Amino acid sequence: MSNxxxxxGDYGVARGAYEAxxxxxxxxxxxxxxxxxxxxxxxxxxxxxxSVNEKVALEVAAGASVGGARAIxxxxxxxxNVAADPLFTLSYTGVGGGLVIAVADDPGMFSSQNExxxxxxxxxxxxxxxxxxxxxxxxxxxxxxxxxxxxxxxxVILRLTTRVAHSQSFLVEGPRLERNEKPYxxxxxxxxxxxxxxxxxxxxxxxxxxxxGGDANGFDINxxxxxxxxxxxxxxxxxxxxxxxALPDASVYKLGMVYPLPMRELKEFAGKVKELLVCEExxxxxxxxxxxxxxxxxxxxxxxxxxxxxxxxxKRALDQSLPVPHSETGLPQRPPVLCPGCPHRSVFHxxxxxxxxxxxxIGCYTLGALPPLEAMDTTLCMGASIGMAAGFEKARxxxxxxxxxxxxxxxxxxxxxxxGLVNAVYNGLNTTxxxxxxxxxxxxxxxxxxxxGTRIDGSPANVLKIEEVARACGAARVTVVNxxxxxxxxxxxVSELEQDGVSVIVxxxxxxxxxxxxxxxxxxxxLCRYCRLCLKFGCPAIRTDERGxxxxxxxxxxxxxxxxxxxxxxxxxxxKAIGRRD
Amino acid sequence: MDIFIAGVGGQxxxxxxxxxxxxxxxxxLDCTLSEVHxxxxxxxxxxxxxxxxxxxxxxxxxxxxxxxLLAFERLEAMRYAHMLKKEGLIVVNAERIDPxxxxxxxAKYPESCVDTLRKYSREVYELPAAKISAEAGGSxxxxxxxxxxxxxxxxxxxxxxxxxxxAVAPHKFAGDNLKSLLAGYEAGNK
Numbered sequence: 001m002s003n004x005x006x007x008x009g010d011y012g013v014a015r016g017a018y019e020a021x022x023x024x025x026x027x028x029x030x031x032x033x034x035x036x037x038x039x040x041x042x043x044x045x046x047x048x049x050x051s052v053n054e055k056v057a058l059e060v061a062a063g064a065s066v067g068g069a070r071a072i073x074x075x076x077x078x079x080x081n082v083a084a085d086p087l088f089t090l091s092y093t094g095v096g097g098g099l100v101i102a103v104a105d106d107p108g109m110f111s112s113q114n115e116x117x118x119x120x121x122x123x124x125x126x127x128x129x130x131x132x133x134x135x136x137x138x139x140x141x142x143x144x145x146x147x148x149x150x151x152x153x154x155x156v157i158l159r160l161t162t163r164v165a166h167s168q169s170f171l172v173e174g175p176r177l178e179r180n181e182k183p184y185x186x187x188x189x190x191x192x193x194x195x196x197x198x199x200x201x202x203x204x205x206x207x208x209x210x211x212x213g214g215d216a217n218g219f220d221i222n223x224x225x226x227x228x229x230x231x232x233x234x235x236x237x238x239x240x241x242x243x244x245x246a247l248p249d250a251s252v253y254k255l256g257m258v259y260p261l262p263m264r265e266l267k268e269f270a271g272k273v274k275e276l277l278v279c280e281e282x283x284x285x286x287x288x289x290x291x292x293x294x295x296x297x298x299x300x301x302x303x304x305x306x307x308x309x310x311x312x313x314x315k316r317a318l319d320q321s322l323p324v325p326h327s328e329t330g331l332p333q334r335p336p337v338l339c340p341g342c343p344h345r346s347v348f349h350x351x352x353x354x355x356x357x358x359x360x361x362i363g364c365y366t367l368g369a370l371p372p373l374e375a376m377d378t379t380l381c382m383g384a385s386i387g388m389a390a391g392f393e394k395a396r397x398x399x400x401x402x403x404x405x406x407x408x409x410x411x412x413x414x415x416x417x418x419x420g421l422v423n424a425v426y427n428g429l430n431t432t433x434x435x436x437x438x439x440x441x442x443x444x445x446x447x448x449x450x451x452x453g454t455r456i457d458g459s460p461a462n463v464l465k466i467e468e469v470a471r472a473c474g475a476a477r478v479t480v481v482n483x484x485x486x487x488x489x490x491x492x493x494v495s496e497l498e499q500d501g502v503s504v505i506v507x508x509x510x511x512x513x514x515x516x517x518x519x520x521x522x523x524x525x526x527l528c529r530y531c532r533l534c535l536k537f538g539c540p541a542i543r544t545d546e547r548g549x550x551x552x553x554x555x556x557x558x559x560x561x562x563x564x565x566x567x568x569x570x571x572x573x574x575x576k577a578i579g580r581r582d
Numbered sequence: 583m584d585i586f587i588a589g590v591g592g593q594x595x596x597x598x599x600x601x602x603x604x605x606x607x608x609x610x611l612d613c614t615l616s617e618v619h620x621x622x623x624x625x626x627x628x629x630x631x632x633x634x635x636x637x638x639x640x641x642x643x644x645x646x647x648x649x650x651l652l653a654f655e656r657l658e659a660m661r662y663a664h665m666l667k668k669e670g671l672i673v674v675n676a677e678r679i680d681p682x683x684x685x686x687x688x689a690k691y692p693e694s695c696v697d698t699l700r701k702y703s704r705e706v707y708e709l710p711a712a713k714i715s716a717e718a719g720g721s722x723x724x725x726x727x728x729x730x731x732x733x734x735x736x737x738x739x740x741x742x743x744x745x746x747x748x749a750v751a752p753h754k755f756a757g758d759n760l761k762s763l764l765a766g767y768e769a770g771n772k
Contacts, residue, residue: 004607006603006604006606006607006613006615008617031619032619034619035619110618111619134614134641163616163641163642166616166617166618166619167614167615167616167617167641168603168613168614168615168616168617169612169613169614169638169641170607170612170613238641241639241640241641242639242640242642244639244640245639245640246640308642310640310642310644311640311642311644312644312645325645325646325664326664327661327662327663327664328660328661328663328664328698330692331657331660331661331692332657332681332683332684332688332689332690332691332692333681333683333689334590334625334626334627334657334658334661334681334682334683335626335681335682335683336591336624336625336626337624337625337626337682338624339624339625364624367624370682371682371683371686371688372682372686443624445619532687535685535686535687536686538682538685538686540625540682540685542685543680543685544680544685
């Protein structure tokens with residue numbers, strides 16, 4: 001019992017990296033993958049870092065691998081899009097020390113902008129993809145992935161989903177493999193990918209994948225469980241756990257490696273059962289390969305490509321007479337909101353007031369799109385706000401640029417907004433860019449980045465000055481304002497929107513969760529007229545007190561437990577009814 | 583045993599599930615916890631699935647299968663009442679947190695929480711967890727009070743639960759949390 005530990009799937013990956021003797025870990029935070037690298041950073045034996053983005057994270061891993069060390073890069077599914085460029089050619093060069101890319105998909109989109117399926121990257125880049133089902137497998141498969149990487153000279157993708165990454169189950173820990181780095185050997189035909197050499201490597205890639213596809217039939221992580229011949233199910237990852245509970249009598253082929261498939265064993269399995277079913281979340285990735293190989297099976301005609309699977313969905317797919325449990329209807333929704341005292345809120349308040357078209361980006365501030373702020377028109381991907389604002393001006397002209405802005409956070413700006421800024425300046429556009437600088441990577445749980453001046457372990461680093469970067473990129477004007485000062489934010493915006501050239505406004509105030517303020521505000525019930533302006537500000541600390549007034553009339557009220565004392569509501573209350581408690 | 587925990591982001595539902603996970607480890611049973619991190623945590627509706635058994639497969643509790651609905655807020659109890667099996671146990675914190683949709687007047691907060699819950703079970707217990715927590719001396723131990731109250735109703739092993747709380751709580755707050763656990767447990771035994 002004592003050596004068993006209840007832990008997240010992300011922890012299992014981190015522990016696996018540690019036990020596999022990994023020396024380098026690099027990542028950009030992204031739910032649900034963030035904790036992998038946070039856990040790894042607790043091992044002093046591993047040089048871990050928050051990289052500026054996923055592309056750099058994978059390049060750092062590639063360099064460490066060439067240098068002979070085992071290296072891991074971690075990211076969420078959309079992060080792999082950013083890292084796709086190095087991935088596809090890394091497949092050609094292969095590795096020195098083992099290289100594993102842990103990628104977390106998010107079926108059901110708990111915290112993502114799309115539901116893409118990472119398994120296709122494996123097939124497209126000719127890279128094997130492993131898929132663990134629980135925390136113990138997260139550890140075991142990570143270790144196996146490093147062995148596979150070195151044996152077959154290939155990067156390996158370890159694919160997680162939210163339910164694996166963010167579920168806790170037991171794992172048993174083991175010691176770290178003490179491993180000497182391989183010697184560095186200069187090998188130009190292997191590592192310099194220009195046409196003459198890459199042609200040779202492409203041949204090696206095809207040979208490798210053919211060999212892997214054959215060998216996969218003997219891998220322990222691919223497992224047949226025969227329970228009867230009526231129904232056979234092919235599945236992997238968290239879905240295996242749903243299948244075992246929903247269909248306890250079914251025979252199961254559990255795939256630990258979802259690409260390349262152990263086709264010979266799958267054919268044999270298909271021959272042992274009367275009916276064959278493929279249970280997989282998102283795309284029919286396994287199903288289509290089986291059908292292409294001439295194996296008859298059912299799959300997506302029974303299941304959606306959207307969202308997660310569940311025990312109930314699997315049971316009901318096979319027995320449509322089962323009732324669908326209904327939840328209570330007509331209940332108020334409770335979408336996530338910006339925190340009480342969040343410095344982003346005041347900026348969105350002004351954007352709404354000025355009725356601007358707002359090109360948004362990825363972060364907590366994406367919540368500015370929801371009522372009551374409703375001050376965002378688009379969100380596409382990390383860094384897209386600036387490029388899109390520029391394109392909007394091309395479509396709708398100079399006047400449209402006077403009524404539109406790009407809004408991007410500090411970490412996102414450094415991740416991939418700088419290139420958009422350089423581009424807008426270079427191409428002579430008139431974009432106004434608001435960089436909401438809250439001195440952290442907020443949404444993913446407060447990771448450091450180059451502008452915070454601290455590294456993953458808290459050690460001091462060079463401080464990247466965002467306003468200096470903006471100036472160096474050629475922004476015509478750079479203004480810094482306190483995000484909480486409504487009048488200053490409005491003044492800066494109104495002025496910059498009129499100016500020619502690219503303007504950058506840095507609205508600055510640290511994330512309210514980093515620095516709890518002690519001052520609190522309250523509503524004077526003698527002055528409050530219940531105009532509801534403050535309620536429309538969308539602060540969770542402000543609510544209605546049905547009988548707050550002197551004669552039992554409703555007033556606004558401020559929850560002392562939630563208020564952070566930012567004081568923005570006091571700035572715009574027309575009746576001066578809001579003031580500090582002390 | 584399947585315990586479905588529902589609440590509002592920031593209420594400390596994750597901590598409650600951690601206590602139960604540690605408790606499972608103490609009893610030697612298998613256990614899974616399934617959590618939500620990231621965007622949904624920002625004041626949104628959050629749930630955690632706690633499953634404890636000889637062997638657990640799915641980390642997610644099926645609709646209509648939870649033995650217990652442990653709700654930290656009344657509206658969230660109603661939202662997830664269908665997760666409960668017939669005549670399961672409902673423990674709900676008597677707290678109302680208006681969602682933004684209600685604050686801005688786009689929706690009305692439902693009045694009939696306990697009545698609605700009684701459609702699902704006769705075993706509905708509403709407790710003033712914040713009050714019990716404050717009386718026990720802890721300021722932010724609503725979650726431990728809730729766990730203690732539920733533990734009394736389920737007759738969980740109190741000694742093992744105390745060990746779990748002591749192991750999971752940050753050292754500074756271990757005392758407050760233990761007191762709150764006992765206060766919740768006593769309230770649940772009344």
